Amino acid sequence: MTVEEAQKRILSHTVPIMPPESVGLLEAWGRVLAENIVSPDDIPGFTNSSMDGFAVLANDLSQASSANPVTLRIKGTIAAGHPSPHSLTHGEAYKIMTGAPLPEGADAVIQSEWTQITGENLVLALSPVHPGQNVRRRGQDIQQGEQVLQAGSVIKSPIVGILATVGRKNVMVYRKPTVAIVATGDELVEPGEELEPGKIRNSNTFALAAASLAAGADPIILPPVPDTREMISQRFRQAASADIILSSGGVSIGDFDWVKNVLSAEGSLELWRVNMKPGKPVAFGMLHNRPFFGLPGNPVSALVTFELFVRPVIRMMMADDQWQRTILRLPLYEPFSEVHDRRHYVRSRLVQDGDNLYIWPYKKQDSAVQSSWIGAEALMVVPENSGPYQPGDLLPVMLLTGDVS
């Protein structure tokens, strides 16, 4: 099964979590809108000046120049937030601040730089302006009744601003999924505990919890569980309080690999093994009515399969249908000679050299090598049965953004 087939199959089981909830603007950041947002007002709500200068009638200044300035009488000053009760007529100007409402009668603003105040109430205009110049018309950005945001939009910081602009203090968003994480294996001890012979420290739980945070979900860490059918089954029932269940380990063909077994018996095993490297033994199914991922125990494989299969499900449950990573095509910085019959996701750095950005794979791609993750910014995607590649060859690259900017 290819990565795309597996993604399609997995996502066919995924719908946004209902019902949505109402949250404040800052909590809404990073969530997905669950309502269409219509502006109750024109934005801007009044015609205003985009410059510090003088509100005028453009027609008065049609002949104005430095050599032949036009004198206008200053009728007053209009500050932002303080509309003038009076209107303006020929021969008059109002000193006006950026964002202040244009007075009745005025149709343009001449910026301060092109004026010169002479005497107490007189200003010289040194340049013509055209009607509408330096003026923002009421409703120019958004019109009353206009839909400004669509349900399904991810709320980035500019959108938080737009929501405030149209008067929203709270907004309906889709829930964040909770992700229960269970590492399996007799060999696991917790960080901080003593390492007896044959034991290793449980690292997947923490890495997968951090990856869940990065994807926008709320991780729930459960204690690791030894390789017995009963203990695994019991822990998975506990995990079913979450929206998504992740396990790591126990999905290969060993005698004590109970995860698929429990999944088949108590839920359904929908797929096992994907034609990828690392991460081939990944399993997916439904367990206690929840999407269940049996990720490989190898730390690198666990995170790569999380990226390709779990992250899309988290994004879709949050109602973000843009779950696909942006794929760049970047030139290789050094030769890459490994050829495999499985699609290879290669931990890589980005290198800026002169004007160009290159992709630079780490040398050690063995899936046991965690240290090649340290500076990894991207996964280079090497198609099955392709290569070797030379410097400058273009290869698709998934940027691992969002996991801290």
Add this chain to the structure above:
Amino acid sequence: MTVEEAQKRILSHTVPIMPPESVGLLEAWGRVLAENIVSPDDIPGFTNSSMDGFAVLANDLSQASSANPVTLRIKGTIAAGHPSPHSLTHGEAYKIMTGAPLPEGADAVIQSEWTQITGENLVLALSPVHPGQNVRRRGQDIQQGEQVLQAGSVIKSPIVGILATVGRKNVMVYRKPTVAIVATGDELVEPGEELEPGKIRNSNTFALAAASLAAGADPIILPPVPDTREMISQRFRQAASADIILSSGGVSIGDFDWVKNVLSAEGSLELWRVNMKPGKPVAFGMLHNRPFFGLPGNPVSALVTFELFVRPVIRMMMADDQWQRTILRLPLYEPFSEVHDRRHYVRSRLVQDGDNLYIWPYKKQDSAVQSSWIGAEALMVVPENSGPYQPGDLLPVMLLTGDVS
């Protein structure tokens, strides 16, 4: 002053916040390491199998093939976490699981797929293996005493895993800066309040708070303040409990633009006006011993100047010296004909068309137009006095990642 000069000047005032603090692994995600991490053990800590199969002596199988299988006596089974007390000698095999310790005497693993169990205690090996095949040697990834992570590394999810692997439950990280946010302007009302004539809703406070979250900082929202010198000065004193102070509005040349005035009188104005569009009137200085940014009041300008000047300071205060955005050079999707004497940061989308990724600027680039932010994924950087550009022309692009993946 160019953007680069302004960045350099601003960052010359910026150092990481001291002292660092000790936090748990999940809280460490997204922070910057404040200590070098040395592994107390070899990783892996023992030589182990990378496959489900049989631990063997490679030499026993040198002539093995499907036509001419070699028979070995199965001495037992080794599961992960359970080292064998016995060793292995010629003619013997141990059934072994992925991650289980290799028994004394064995030097290779033949994977299950190349074996066949015959009778109760006998297995046929159908293929030769070389010494070390399917074996992960002790210390192969990380050696005892080796420095695995350097102070200054951003803790992404794989690094959380590596910290757990080397036994850390807590780790020293740099603090997140707090960012106090003050919008200024008589025209501002809060979202949810009634819009009287000439008023607009305060949106910058919320957008800048969300942008601070996205950059990794903790925002502190202060109430907006009207355009009086006293009120502004007082609010800025209040804001000085934070590590960074942001204001929006009041930095232009209007009669009521008090921000620079207060900054000069009570601190130091280090720079004002940068040759960029939008965002030219941005001001920076030190106030009450804190970096102070007087961002423009225009919502688009406020966020663009945040991105170019405030985000780098937040990252540097967290000790992340990779504060520069990755710059891609992408081909234009449509013509871009605006030419300006200021560097232009153009809100844009990315478009995948066939094999290529393009940059596609929004049509409305007026800085009053908030709606062009809605789908913006990147800022296209148009050099001063350059253009017009045609489709296919390459332009530098800053991806706005991190503000939600």
